[in-house]
Amino acid sequence: MSTTGPGIDVSPANDVDIGRMLDVEAVRADFPILSRKINDRPLVYLDNAATTQKPRQVIAALTNFYEQTNANVHRGVHTLSIEATDAYELARTKVAKFINAPRPETVIWTRNTSESLNLVAATWANAHVGEGDNIVITAMEHHSNIVPWQQLAARKNAELRYLAVGKDGLLDMANIESIIDSRTKIVSVTHVSNVLGTVNPVAELANRAHEVGAVILIDAAQSVPHMPVDVQAIDADFLCFSAHKMLGPTGIGVLYGKYDLLDEMPPYMYGGDMILEVTYEDATWNDLPYKFEAGTPNIADAIATGAAVDYLSELGMENVWEHEQQLTAYGMDQISSLNHITIFGPEDPALKGGVISFVHDKIHPHDLGTALDQQGIAIRTGHHCAMPLVRSYGVVAAARASFYVYNTKTEIDALVDGIRETERYFVR
Numbered sequence: 248m249s250t251t252g253p254g255i256d257v258s259p260a261n262d263v264d265i266g267r268m269l270d271v272e273a274v275r276a277d278f279p280i281l282s283r284k285i286n287d288r289p290l291v292y293l294d295n296a297a298t299t300q301k302p303r304q305v306i307a308a309l310t311n312f313y314e315q316t317n318a319n320v321h322r323g324v325h326t327l328s329i330e331a332t333d334a335y336e337l338a339r340t341k342v343a344k345f346i347n348a349p350r351p352e353t354v355i356w357t358r359n360t361s362e363s364l365n366l367v368a369a370t371w372a373n374a375h376v377g378e379g380d381n382i383v384i385t386a387m388e389h390h391s392n393i394v395p396w397q398q399l400a401a402r403k404n405a406e407l408r409y410l411a412v413g414k415d416g417l418l419d420m421a422n423i424e425s426i427i428d429s430r431t432k433i434v435s436v437t438h439v440s441n442v443l444g445t446v447n448p449v450a451e452l453a454n455r456a457h458e459v460g461a462v463i464l465i466d467a468a469q470s471v472p473h474m475p476v477d478v479q480a481i482d483a484d485f486l487c488f489s490a491h492k493m494l495g496p497t498g499i500g501v502l503y504g505k506y507d508l509l510d511e512m513p514p515y516m517y518g519g520d521m522i523l524e525v526t527y528e529d530a531t532w533n534d535l536p537y538k539f540e541a542g543t544p545n546i547a548d549a550i551a552t553g554a555a556v557d558y559l560s561e562l563g564m565e566n567v568w569e570h571e572q573q574l575t576a577y578g579m580d581q582i583s584s585l586n587h588i589t590i591f592g593p594e595d596p597a598l599k600g601g602v603i604s605f606v607h608d609k610i611h612p613h614d615l616g617t618a619l620d621q622q623g624i625a626i627r628t629g630h631h632c633a634m635p636l637v638r639s640y641g642v643v644a645a646a647r648a649s650f651y652v653y654n655t656k657t658e659i660d661a662l663v664d665g666i667r668e669t670e671r672y673f674v675r
């Protein structure tokens with residue numbers, strides 16, 4: 248990064264050591280939006296847990312598709328349709344390889360993580376959870392991994408159980424044997440908390456779920472974009488994520504599932520493409536993955552997701568993770584050195600992803616977010632779609648800075664300077 252703006256030193260001096268894993272300057276040059284000014288200041292984008300920016304390679308994949316290939320998939324015999332189908336299926340194969348799924352048919356395109364979670368709740372869980380059974384989630388879930396289970400539990404007269412979160416921001420694993428028991432049908436947990444950054448021991452939870460004959464669904468919305476994730480190593484039964492949080496477009500997400508589970512599940516939506524044969528009386532279902540992809544899919548965005556996966560693979564997910572770990576350690580250090588600040592979640596940066604949520608005891612998060620925006624700095628403020636968790640800290644809103652491949656330590660300095668600058672107006 249070479250730009251400077253009024254009051255903000257964004258020279259790269261501070262970023263020398265993190266240049267080793269990733270060439271951050273080269274990465275930044277791929278993101279057109281990063282040269283924007285916001286309120287006459289260089290954009291410092293620290294809202295990556297909400298959504299990430301897009302490199303020109305992803306934008307080009309979208310443009311190229313619409314300029315050169317646009318056609319519907321799976322149905323045509325003409326060249327464009329064949330090319331569109333090949334590109335759409337190639338993107339699926341790239342995603343499968345990215346998460347080490349054993350076969351591409353186990354990767355289902357959905358709209359986003361929320362739809363993937365709802366799909367499993369409405370199909371597998373609807374068929375398997377009965378009266379007196381239980382569903383286990385954690386106290387640090389996003390609303391999209393709470394509400395579908397509340398609804399299902401109410402419908403089935405089943406129990407919704409929560410694994411607690413300790414004061415240290417870590418999942419309380421002490422009672423997992425009694426919480427995940429013989430009546431547990433599904434354990435649905437976030438891999439990385441979008442509020443606390445906590446990295447949860449999903450392989451251990453999968454192990455316990457399997458011991459009692461339950462399945463595990465992993466909300467990987469905040470892990471797949473940031474660290475190497477291997478669905479077979481974790482032994483995930485289901486795992487889901489959203490492309491827009493990993494440099495890809497909005498409106499497309501993934502549900503991975505073990506082949507045999509997906510194969511025996513009833514469809515989620517009915518319509519074109521998901522059928523094998525239709526009579527006036529009845530219908531039969533297509534093979535995987537098409538059984539779960541009713542209607543014309545989001546072709547262009549799937550292809551652009553393939554481009555995002557290519558981009559991340561080229562960087563190397565180990566490098567992405569290391570880069571974020573360095574930023575998190577630096578960010579924790581710098582933000583906690585300020586007065587009036589309480590940071591939520593694990594203190595040890597090695598236990599968390601690139602998410603730092605905090606409150607300032609003199610400045611409301613929304614005021615802080617607005618004042619930082621005046622200085623070109625984008626952070627998130629509010630309940631982060633995890634109201635019960637945020638409220639458990641005795642607040643209704645928190646500020647959150649979250650990092651990605653293009654962020655630098657200098658930007659964290661800008662954030663810290665921005666908080667200090669805001670204090671001049673609020674702290675007397």
Ligand code: PMP
Pocket residue numbers: 296297359360361362389391392437439440441466468469489632
């Ligand atoms: N789970 C987690 C952990 C998330 O961070 C998010 C997005 N903030 C979601 C689920 C929902 O993702 P989407 O809005 O893309 O469906």
